[in-house]
Amino acid sequence: IIGITVSKQDNFSQWYQEVVLKAEMIEYYNEISGFFIMRPATMYIWNVIRKWFTAEIEALGVDETNFPMFLSAKSLEKEKDHVEGFAPELAWVTKAGDKNLEVPVAVRPTSEAVMYPYYAKWIRSHRDLPFRLNQWNSVVRWEAKQTTPFLRAREFLWQEGHTAHLTEKLAGEEVLQILELYARIYEEILAVPVVRGKKTENEKFAGGYYTTTVEGYIPSNGRGIQGATSHCLGQNFSKMFDITVEDPAEKGKHINVWQNSWGLSTRVIGVMVMIHGDDKGLVLPPRISKIQVIIVPVGITKSVTEEVKASHAAQLQDIKKTLLSAGVRTDEDQREGYTPAWKFNDWELKGVPLRIEFGPKDAAKEVVSYARRDTGEKGTIPIAEIGTKVPELLETIQKDLYTKAKASFDEHRVVVEDWEKVTPALDAKNVVLIPFCQEPKCEDKIKDLTTTKHDESPDASVPQAPSMGMKSLCIPFEQPKQLAEGTKCLNPECQATAQSYVMFGRSY
Ligand SMILES: O=C(C[C@H]1NCCC[C@H]1O)Cn1cnc2c(c1=O)CCCC2
Ligand SMILES: [Mg+2]
Numbered sequence: 190i191i192g193i194t195v196s197k198q199d200n201f202s203q204w205y206q207e208v209v210l211k212a213e214m215i216e217y218y219n220e221i222s223g224f225f226i227m228r229p230a231t232m233y234i235w236n237v238i239r240k241w242f243t244a245e246i247e248a249l250g251v252d253e254t255n256f257p258m259f260l261s262a263k264s265l266e267k268e269k270d271h272v273e274g275f276a277p278e279l280a281w282v283t284k285a286g287d288k289n290l291e292v293p294v295a296v297r298p299t300s301e302a303v304m305y306p307y308y309a310k311w312i313r314s315h316r317d318l319p320f321r322l323n324q325w326n327s328v329v330r331w332e333a334k335q336t337t338p339f340l341r342a343r344e345f346l347w348q349e350g351h352t353a354h355l356t357e358k359l360a361g362e363e364v365l366q367i368l369e370l371y372a373r374i375y376e377e378i379l380a381v382p383v384v385r386g387k388k389t390e391n392e393k394f395a396g397g398y399y400t401t402t403v404e405g406y407i408p409s410n411g412r413g414i415q416g417a418t419s420h421c422l423g424q425n426f427s428k429m430f431d432i433t434v435e436d437p438a439e440k441g442k443h444i445n446v447w448q449n450s451w452g453l454s455t456r457v458i459g460v461m462v463m464i465h466g467d468d469k470g471l472v473l474p475p476r477i478s479k480i481q482v483i484i485v486p487v488g489i490t491k492s493v494t495e496e497v498k499a500s501h502a503a504q505l506q507d508i509k510k511t512l513l514s515a516g517v518r519t520d521e522d523q524r525e526g527y528t529p530a531w532k533f534n535d536w537e538l539k540g541v542p543l544r545i546e547f548g549p550k551d552a553a554k555e556v557v558s559y560a561r562r563d564t565g566e567k568g569t570i571p572i573a574e575i576g577t578k579v580p581e582l583l584e585t586i587q588k589d590l591y592t593k594a595k596a597s598f599d600e601h602r603v604v605v606e607d608w609e610k611v612t613p614a615l616d617a618k619n620v621v622l623i624p625f626c627q628e629p630k631c632e633d634k635i636k637d638l639t640t641t642k643h644d645e646s647p648d649a650s651v652p653q654a655p656s657m658g659m660k661s662l663c664i665p666f667e668q669p670k671q672l673a674e675g676t677k678c679l680n681p682e683c684q685a686t687a688q689s690y691v692m693f694g695r696s697y
Contacts, residue, residue, distance in 0.1 A: 192538055196468050201409045206338070208462060212471040212539050215338045223336040223343035227455070230539070233479040234458055235346060238374055239325060242348065242453070245370050246323055249363075251350060254322040256303045259294040264302045267429050274395055278330040280343075296329040301396070301450065304351055305430040312353055312446060315434045319359065320446075321352040339459025340414075340697060347454035353432060353446040357423070360447035364419045367451045368401045371417040374453065379461040380474040380590035381405055382598045383416050384692060386663030391632045397450075398423025404662045404692065405460050406598040411618025413662040413694035414460055417453035424448075464594050465563070471540030472563055474590050475583040481543060482512055482579060483536045484521040487529045487558075488548025497549050505547050508557060508575060515576040517583065537562060542586050543579070563590055604669050604690065608681045612639060615659055620694030622669050624687030625661070626678035632661055635680050635693065659693040 193211065197204045209215040216226040227235070243253075259282065280296040283289060297303055304322070312320050325348045336342055350367065354360040368385060375381040383403035393400035403416040427433065427445035436442040465472040475481050486505060489498060505521065512519040522532045529546065536544055546558040556569040559579075563586055570578045605614050605621040614621050625631070640658035668690050676687045 192534060193468060193470055197409060197466065201463075202337070204466070204468075205459075205463060208466050208470050209338045209459075214458070214462075214471070221343075223332060225338045225342055227346070230479060231455070231458060234461075234473075234477045235455060237477045238378060238453075238457065239348070241378060242370060242374060246350065246367075249321070249366065250319070251321040251323050251352070254304075254324050255326070256297075256300055256307075256324060258297050258326065260297055260300075260303045261292060261294055263292075264306060265295060267305075268302055268396060268426070275330075278332065280329045280331050297326075298328050298330045299450075299452070300324065300326075300328075300349055301351070301426060305426055305432060308351070308353060308427075309430050309432045312432055312434060315355050315437045318353055318355045318434060318446065319363070321350070321363075323348055323350040337459075339455055339457075339462070342455075345454050345456065347452050350449070350451040352449045353427070354449070355434070355437075355444075355446065357421075357447050360421050360449050364401055364421045364449050364451070367449070368403060368417075368419040371419065371451075371453055372403050374457065375403060375405065375416055375460075376591060378474070378476045379457060380476070380587055380594060381416075381457075381461055381464055382591065382595040384598075384602070384663060384665050385667070386665040386692065388418075388663055389627055389632060389661045389691065390629045392661055392663075394418065394420045394422075394450075396425055397421060398425060402663050405464070406601060406620060406694075407460075407463050407697075408594075408597045408601065408618065409463065411601060411615065411620070411695065413620050413660075413692070413696040414456075415662075415697070416457065416460060417451075419451040420449060422448040422450055465590055466540075469534070470538035472590070473540035473542055475542045475587050478540065478542050479518060480520045480536075480539075480541050481518040481583055482520075482545055483541045483543075484509055484519065484545045484547060485529055485532050485536070486521070486523065486548065487546045488550055493549055497552075501547070501549050501552050504552050504572070508545070508547060508572060511576050512579055515580055517579055533560070543583060545579075561586060563593075602692070606679065608679055611659070611679070612641070615639065615695055616656075620662060620692055621659070622665070622690040622692050623679040624672060624676045625689065625691035625693075626680075626683055626685035627664070627688045627691065628678075628683070628685060631678060631680050631683045631685065634682055636660055638680070638682070657695050660696050662692045662694050662696060664689055664691050 193207045195203045213228050214231045218224040218226055281293045283293040327344050327346050329344045332343055372383050375383045383405050388400040388402050397420040400418055400420045402418050405414045405416045424445040426448050432446050433443040436444045509519050542562045544560045551558055555572050558569050560567045601619045603614055603619045605611050605623050636658035641656045678685045678687045
């Protein structure tokens with residue numbers, strides 16, 4: 190069968206690999222492991238996001254740039270404090286042709302070290318602030334862990350924004366502006382709900398000051414997933430790279446600028462696939478679907494007269510034209526030698542949000558028959574009304590996909606104030622909101638305490654599969670409720686006062 194051979198419920202990771210392959214989004218790059226080919230279906234989605242985000246940040250005054258993809262060990266030295274953290278992931282070029290390079294160069298895993306020496310050169314006066322550049326590119330991180338399309342690849346597409354501001358307050362405002370754009374990409378374009386919040390010390394970008402994040406939730410396995418990040422770097426990098434301006438308030442005095450960096454990657458596509466897909470394959474929100482409506486001719490049997498066939502064909506073209514002029518991305522499937530049923534399966538596999546079946550019987554009643562990809566609901570629409578009813582139906586599909594995913598996330602994001610209830614909650618595919626002291630050491634302990642080791646006890650009838658411990662996902666800006674005065678951190682081995690509710694979960 191061309192379709193998906195496993196159920197999403199029974200074998201989520203194989204289901205996911207099959208969907209991205211059979212929906213023609215991805216091809217494995219067999220030459221080198223950890224790399225994937227992104228095909229037109231993927232690039233269409235990425236380009237919708239890129240067009241929307243580009244327009245939004247241009248309106249904010251961000252300009253586009255493009256820096257080289259290589260960086261020297263020298264400039265890496267400058268940010269040595271957090272280089273050792275990620276040295277293992279760096280890919281190096283050591284030869285050109287048959288000659289060794291005098292100085293090996295690294296492929297960018299991110300571009301701070303590439304860009305900031307030039308920020309130091311270009312940013313002189315406070316009049317140069319706010320200084321804001323963004324680039325769309327790919328970066329390479331030689332992941333040691335198992336890779337998977339979109340979610341963890343050794344090279345991925347992203348955008349990286351890098352800005353400089355006069356004050357912490359101005360930088361902080363932009364951090365949240367960008368985070369909200371990221372949230373809108375998820376919620377309005379991909380129909381994926383996210384929780385906005387701040388990363389804990391353990392989970393923030395080590396080189397930065399603080400990290401804000403949008404966190405997703407995968408119902409199939411109850412795991413959290415980081416969706417995109419907007420960091421305030423503070424003055425850490427401007428001190429490393431000597432990016433200063435004259436203090437407008439005090440002649441001769443120089444101040445280090447306050448910087449932000451923010452990134453969203455093709456991981457967002459994997460999140461969308463995992464949340465909306467089903468056992469028939471991909472389910473695409475209309476906003477990002479290259480084909481929003483596929484028209485499949487039906488009922489053209491041998492008994493149909495030439496005359497009926499001709500008028501049916503002409504009417505089908507009229508239907509297509511009407512939809513196209515109503516702004517609906519429409520196509521028709523006239524492939525010879527394939528049954529309508531085969532075509533239905535193929536377009537369902539590819540996630541097309543709305544199918545229109547049109548046959549002589551429909552023509553006679555002056556209607557089209559439709560089938561929604563998300564719910565499977567079928568119905569008819571008078572041909573005279575398709576110019577308005579079909580766009581409305583696509584909007585409904587977009588909204589319903591979001592509403593369904595939101596309900597699932599809300600239902601599986603639970604406040605837990607009894608330590609004994611944490612693991613059962615995780616095992617029931619929840620992420621938890623717990624009173625937490627926010628101490629890094631305590632967070633390490635919580636991860637350890639919630640990691641169920643392989644159950645060696647001989648009497649274990651079914652050996653307990655080891656399950657990963659829970660990590661902090663974020664400190665939600667929107668707290669579930671007021672933390673009662675004097676509430677203790679939920680970690681039984683910690684006696685500190687809880688600072689807030691923090692969202693924890695097993696995660697990607
Ligand atoms: O990339 C960032 C910070 C920042 N980079 C620019 C876009 C936004 C934001 O992700 C953090 N970071 C994450 N992961 C890695 C690195 C790294 O700096 C560098 C080496 C490889 C692994
Ligand atoms: Mg990483």
